Amino acid sequence: MLRLSGNDGERADAARNRRLLLEAAVRIVELHGPEKLTMDEVARHAGVGKGTLFRRFGNKTGLIQALLDQSGRDFQAAFMSGPPPLGPGAAPGERLKAFGEASIRRCEFQGHLLRAAQEGPEALGHPTQRLSRQHLGLLLREAGTTGDVELAAYQLAAYLNAGVLVHLTEERRMPQERLIAGWNELVKRFLPR
Amino acid sequence: MLRLSGNDGERADAARNRRLLLEAAVRIVELHGPEKLTMDEVARHAGVGKGTLFRRFGNKTGLIQALLDQSGRDFQAAFMSGPPPLGPGAAPGERLKAFGEASIRRCEFQGHLLRAAQEGPEALGHPTQRLSRQHLGLLLREAGTTGDVELAAYQLAAYLNAGVLVHLTEERRMPQERLIAGWNELVKRFLPR
DNA sequence: AATAAAAGTGGACCACGGTCCGGTTATAGT
DNA sequence: ACTATAACCGGACCGTGGTCCACTTTTATT
Structure with missing residues (x-):
């Protein structure tokens, strides 16, 4: 054989x-x-x-994902096992903020590729996206968020969608800092007070 | 002439x-x-x-939008000037909940068309979507939400995106009631306590 | 009724993503 | 080295969205 x-x-x-x-x-x-x-x-x-x-x-999405693979792996490694505040060691609320900030900054240079990789009906089922949502859900649970955490992860991830972020920065001309501040506000709403 | x-x-x-x-x-x-x-x-x-x-x-998106135009106009009329709780007269929090519920229910039969109409880089700039976000922002302000209300409207609208909703119902097999409950939780997080 | 210009029409044409399949090449076993 | 076979290769081919433009029809004016 x-x-x-x-x-x-x-x-x-x-x-x-x-x-x-x-x-x-x-x-x-x-x-x-x-x-x-x-x-x-x-x-x-x-x-x-x-x-x-x-x-x-x-397909084309696969090629683009391969192009993004390196920085994608780096990003995953960073929030899964890298140094705080992105990685384990910091408080879950801080890690959530860091996660969003990193996602938004990543869009600065790779926004268009990320958007292309994230569009299409099957994008939400892709392992990378699943992992992100899983991570968000985990942090939410650690932070003590109650209710439907799984849906909450979708709600958070929806804002970090590259299509949304690119539109906000390019069409609406919003600076990154505003998007990040908006993310921090959003996260705060999900944390128990 | x-x-x-x-x-x-x-x-x-x-x-x-x-x-x-x-x-x-x-x-x-x-x-x-x-x-x-x-x-x-x-x-x-x-x-x-x-x-x-x-x-x-x-283009094809335009054709689909024309197909959705009737129900879209009905929907707009309902939340702009129809009876409560969707239209004016109810408390802003109730109107927000009703808006989400109506959006989610609309996806039951028109999800695939809605998704097709909402994909593509320019979809977020389309008048219909702008109007929705404007409406959400208005209700949030009326409800006394503080902070970056414009971004908050984007965050709410992101969850009501047809692509997300269809994925949740078809891939993840979540019942509408759960999506609606999730929306209500989300709205509550944005209201001042 | 005749006229002229604006609006409308249709199908050939193009670019792109994606499939298919007969021929080719690398590899493991002998 | 030889062979069998799985993996690989290339480019012709297809469907789809979208453009283009020479030709036709409607319409207001006279």
């Missing part, structure tokens, strides 16, 4: 192409902005067929 | 085609569901060219 020897169950040529594709995508975004990121162009710049691109990343 | 005589600045043939197109769209949605609502099919069933369809409604 045949077995794979690549470290991730991925053949060497496939791994090479994944690298080429990601590099091409990064170059396109840096040079021409996220709106020019089309699947055809990525494949073309990588010198690879379109089928390969879709086999590697599933 | 030429002038239009149609009541809405629309030529007779154009009005006829608008009617045909809307009827075709309604038929398609009723018969085969919203996912089968393609612009080509609508034009074909209406016996009209695609260019005409796009001239009338701008």
